[in-house]
Amino acid sequence: MAYWLVKSEPDVFGWDHQAARGTEPWTGVRNHAAKLNLLAMRLGDRAFFYHSNIGRAVVGVVEVAREAYPDPTAEDGGPWVCVDMRAVAPLPRPVTLAEIKAHPALADMPLLRLSRLSVSPVSDAHWQQVMSLAGNAA
Numbered sequence: 001m002a003y004w005l006v007k008s009e010p011d012v013f014g015w016d017h018q019a020a021r022g023t024e025p026w027t028g029v030r031n032h033a034a035k036l037n038l039l040a041m042r043l044g045d046r047a048f049f050y051h052s053n054i055g056r057a058v059v060g061v062v063e064v065a066r067e068a069y070p071d072p073t074a075e076d077g078g079p080w081v082c083v084d085m086r087a088v089a090p091l092p093r094p095v096t097l098a099e100i101k102a103h104p105a106l107a108d109m110p111l112l113r114l115s116r117l118s119v120s121p122v123s124d125a126h127w128q129q130v131m132s133l134a135g136n137a138a
Contacts, residue, residue: 004047
């Protein structure tokens with residue numbers, strides 16, 4: 001299983017929306033590097049659900065429920081893809097961007113190095129560290 005981080009603005013589509021809908025297409029990604037990450041996702045991979053702009057925190061865990069397929073929201077039918085994400089669980093407590101920045105073991109996390117990327121990989125070590133900060137040993 002691989003780990004990822006997906007960002008969303010909570011006032012547009014936040015954790016509460018994801019949790020209420022269960023499974024939802026992760027659409028609207030319009031960056032080629034992020035698209036390549038979507039294409040690399042496999043069924044059952046897990047991702048941190050990150051609230052960007054407002055809150056700036058990892059708030060939940062989602063799971064890839066369907067691998068990449070053409071994004072139906074692409075106006076020109078261009079090369080964009082989406083995956084379906086299923087809500088797994090909220091974190092016991094959110095892990096803020098400030099906490100992640102302050103933790104030496106997370107200094108090279110793509111969230112910090114590639115801050116504008118909406119879909120990024122997360123190493124096993126980073127996954128475990130963020131989960132630990134959230135109060136979850138899994």
